[in-house]
Amino acid sequence: MHITLRNVHPIYFSEDRSVKSNIWGQDMEIHPAEKIQIVAPSGSGKTSLIHFMYGIRREYNGSIAYNGNDIRRFSADELAKFRQQHLSIMFQDLRLFANQTVFQNIEVKRQLQPYHPADKISEFAERLGVRHKLEMLCSTCSYGEQQRIAIIRCLMQPFDVLLLDEPFSNLDEDNRKKAMDLMLEEAAKRNAAILLADLKQIEFFPADQIFHL
């Protein structure tokens, strides 16, 4: 999957933001299996960029295209199908069903377009240390546990591009590495690109390119 960003600039940002940015107002290409890290402080538009690329926000000038198809031209149903098969995301705010169990939160994603069998959920949960939480309500989990649950969820589907928005903000060093290893393994299986946005550079993320917003 080739991703092309052409002169993307949020409409709510002033034009002078483009001068200092590697992404806003610039052209950018992301190739299959490429690992891109975006480093930027709060308020610079990391989440905006991830949301633009996932197609849930459209307040920008320029274009974002997947294999030459502008994501803003997809109908609601086409976009849903595209997300099911090609695009996975981990949101900064996690977006879990608080009143459902951890297992249900992951399973609702897996059953949509099953890439793994259901027993992979337990295996991944074991690797990230949340196995004991699977039958508990999500609302009873700590934020760090929820972050790991959201990571497992985004790995349950097929994808060509994995979008990660500050995925380790509440994890300790050990859990960060475990989670990163799992995501790198899963992306490699799919020959997928990873686009990781964070406040600072993640040293154990083998980025091919680093961009500053």
Added chain:
Amino acid sequence: MALRFKHIAPFLATNKNNWSRLLSYFGLGLGILLLLCSLQLLLNIQRLLGNENPRKGGYDYVSIAKDVTNATMGQVDKNLFNSEEIKKLSEQPYINAVSPLIANRFQVDLTAGNIIPFSTSLFVESVDDDFLDTLPPNFRWNEGQEFLPLIVSSDFLQMYNVFAPGYGLPQVSEETARKIRIFITCSGAGGIRQTFRGSIVAFSDRINSIIVPKQFLVWGNKTFANTTEVKAARLYVKLKDANNPVFLKFLDEHEYRINKDKVKFGRVKSILQVAITGLGAFGLLIVLLALMLFSFYLQLIIARSKESLLLLLTLGYSPGWLTKTVAGRWIPIYVVIVICALIATSALQWGFYWLTASLDVSISPYIHWSVALLALALVILTAFSNYRMIRKQVYAI
């Protein structure tokens, strides 16, 4: 494994407002039952009252006349049918044919010779042959023919046999009456006078009159009264159903008179049809109210599940799939409700069949196919209206 409603059911607030949901199910069932029963009753009544009317050759023949009122008394033109009125009547789609009963416009006297000392002034009429219930081959007359065949109402013979003994006259059978030679004397202006030898060639159960061949009356009116104008006091109408409410309404609107006994079933049918149509309209109203209530229930579910639905959409669930799946969730329930209403309608029809079994009418113990078709249409209507509502709500999230 295909993705189904059960996979997303935990994320939707479908278990709330059970009373609202059950009430809408009950209302929907009740409304559909009323609608189906109304249609079946209408069909039963059509069949019951349609059969009560005596028919010959698949048609009803009724005579109509104008009401002579105090206002029209003495004004012959107003009490006779003119050719325009006859044309208008014959143009009605439910009327197959119209024939005026042409009356004599000249003096006619009858004597029965020496066998029965009987003499009277007489009226004769003629009608198209097609309207006669009995048409013997000798009921013909050509100019110059001395023999004049007559068809007489069998009621007249009965009336004669009732009063004859009181006047010392002999009672006569139909066979004897046919053998009696009678003499018909026609006279007109200018002293023209001609006597014909006649006899009764048939008795009619349909037409209350003395009928002569149409050729004779046309010739007689021209010869003795010097007129060819067709002005009839009575019209005979041939139609499929004399109880047709539209026909009765037409007669009422034009103040035409008809034998009320012949169409009393039509009047009853009209009243019953109005009553049952009212019942059907009430049923339809209940169906609409139930659909509205159910629609509110679904809107409430969607409103309460809005965050979950939004998240499902964000995760990659398509709005089209969500719409179809959520709307499809209730289709089996609609089907069950309609089947229950159909079973209840069938039970009522069975009861109706038993109640009418002694009336010698052929009512089916089973519901009519159109009732089942209506039930199917209601399932489709319900499913479609809810699908549209859910689609609108989901795509708006």
